[in-house]
Amino acid sequence: MRLDREAVLARAILRAPITPMSRKEWWRGCALYQVYIRSFNDSNGDGIGDLRGVIERLDYIRDLNVDGFWLSPFFTSPQKDFGYDVVDFRNVDESLGTMDDFMELLDEAHKRELKVLIDFIPAHTSNEHPWFIESRSSRDNHKADWYIWADAAPDGGPPSNWLSTFGGSAWTWEPRRSQYYYHPFLSCQPAMNLQNPETLEAVIREIEFWFDRGIDGTRLDAVQCLACDPDFRNNPPVSSHGSCILISGGPNNPFGKQSHLFDRDVPEALEIVEKLRDVADRYEPKRVLAGELSAAPIPSFCSRSGPYRSASARSPAPTPCASRSPRPYTSHRLTHRWLGPPAHGTPPRSGRTC
Numbered sequence: 001m002r003l004d005r006e007a008v009l010a011r012a013i014l015r016a017p018i019t020p021m022s023r024k025e026w027w028r029g030c031a032l033y034q035v036y037i038r039s040f041n042d043s044n045g046d047g048i049g050d051l052r053g054v055i056e057r058l059d060y061i062r063d064l065n066v067d068g069f070w071l072s073p074f075f076t077s078p079q080k081d082f083g084y085d086v087v088d089f090r091n092v093d094e095s096l097g098t099m100d101d102f103m104e105l106l107d108e109a110h111k112r113e114l115k116v117l118i119d120f121i122p123a124h125t126s127n128e129h130p131w132f133i134e135s136r137s138s139r140d141n142h143k144a145d146w147y148i149w150a151d152a153a154p155d156g157g158p159p160s161n162w163l164s165t166f167g168g169s170a171w172t173w174e175p176r177r178s179q180y181y182y183h184p185f186l187s188c189q190p191a192m193n194l195q196n197p198e199t200l201e202a203v204i205r206e207i208e209f210w211f212d213r214g215i216d217g218t219r220l221d222a223v224q225c226l227a228c229d230p231d232f233r234n235n236p237p238v239s240s241h242g243s244c245i246l247i248s249g250g251p252n253n254p255f256g257k258q259s260h261l262f263d264r265d266v267p268e269a270l271e272i273v274e275k276l277r278d279v280a281d282r283y284e285p286k287r288v289l290a291g292e293l294s295a296a297p298i299p300s301f302c303s304r305s306g307p308y309r310s311a312s313a314r315s316p317a318p319t320p321c322a323s324r325s326p327r328p329y330t331s332h333r334l335t336h337r338w339l340g341p342p343a344h345g346t347p348p349r350s351g352r353t354c
């Protein structure tokens with residue numbers, strides 16, 4: 001019997017035990033508010049919300065009676081995907097403020113007993129990131145294997161039939177290497193090869209940079225794309241009863257015509273999240289990891305991730321739920337789907353082009 005996506009999510013939410021929040025495990029049963037910085041509050045009148053604008057409205061957030069908030073990306077970025085295309089994970093984009101602004105925001109939030117999670121993008125960078133610029137320069141440079149590269153198919157086409165969530169092939173030809181690179185989203189967002197331990201360690205160091213500054217956790221973007229099939233096998237078409245993937249573009253969106261067995265939510269992703277959890281566990285108090293899950297087959301995911309969510313104290317599976325929390329915390333899109341648009345708006349993340 002076909003499992004409806006919303007029915008599966010509702011079942012997961014209703015079954016989740018609600019535990020009174022303790023000071024030590026504040027994330028249990030907590031409520032988090034998403035602050036989409038660019039549209040939240042503009043402090044200097046240039047038309048773009050910014051970190052100082054968030055500082056100005058911290059009392060408002062506190063008065064919502066939430067336990068904390070999740071900040072959308074503020075890293076240095078060409079803004080092709082409004083901050084989800086990062087060129088420097090350790091700096092603040094000048095359109096949104098400065099590092100001093102962020103540290104003041106963090107301090108002021110904690111004074112109000114508000115927890116702060118930041119958005120982090122572990123699975124891809126901007127194509128302007130120095131890592132990718134080096135990786136694409138040749139097949140034998142130091143970072144040659146930091147991104148997902150593949151030779152053309154025998155007919156010269158892409159290595160597989162994988163599609164970008166935002167439309168078109170998920171592969172783009174790179175003449176410098178005479179290879180294709182993989183990008184589950186925009187072509188200017190190349191996917192990192194996190195199954196390369198060196199690459200994963202580099203990403204972990206970027207997360208540690210923010211943990212060391214005192215953030216309470218991260219919302220991990222697109223955990224369904226942390227890894228992909230190493231053999232780049234073609235996705236089969238969806239079965240006759242259709243896809244359960246929720247995606248923009250209507251029922252005729254080609255992305256929804258595939259069963260995403262090999263490009264989304266592959267088993268190798270769980271190993272990567274376990275390593276990220278190890279990093280978060282090294283801190284005291286423990287840091288929270290919350291994974292965004294979108295454009296992935298929810299029923300199969302819920303089935304496979306169940307043991308990770310319930311059996312282990314180190315249970316940060318890439319679920320639509322907060323890591324460590326028995327109470328599901330849905331991603332931006334799923335929250336929007338279930339609860340309606342947040343008060344200060346969130347941007348559409350599909351349909352943009354580089």
Ligand SMILES: [Ca+2]
Pocket residue numbers: 042043044045046047048049050095
């Ligand atoms: Ca501004």
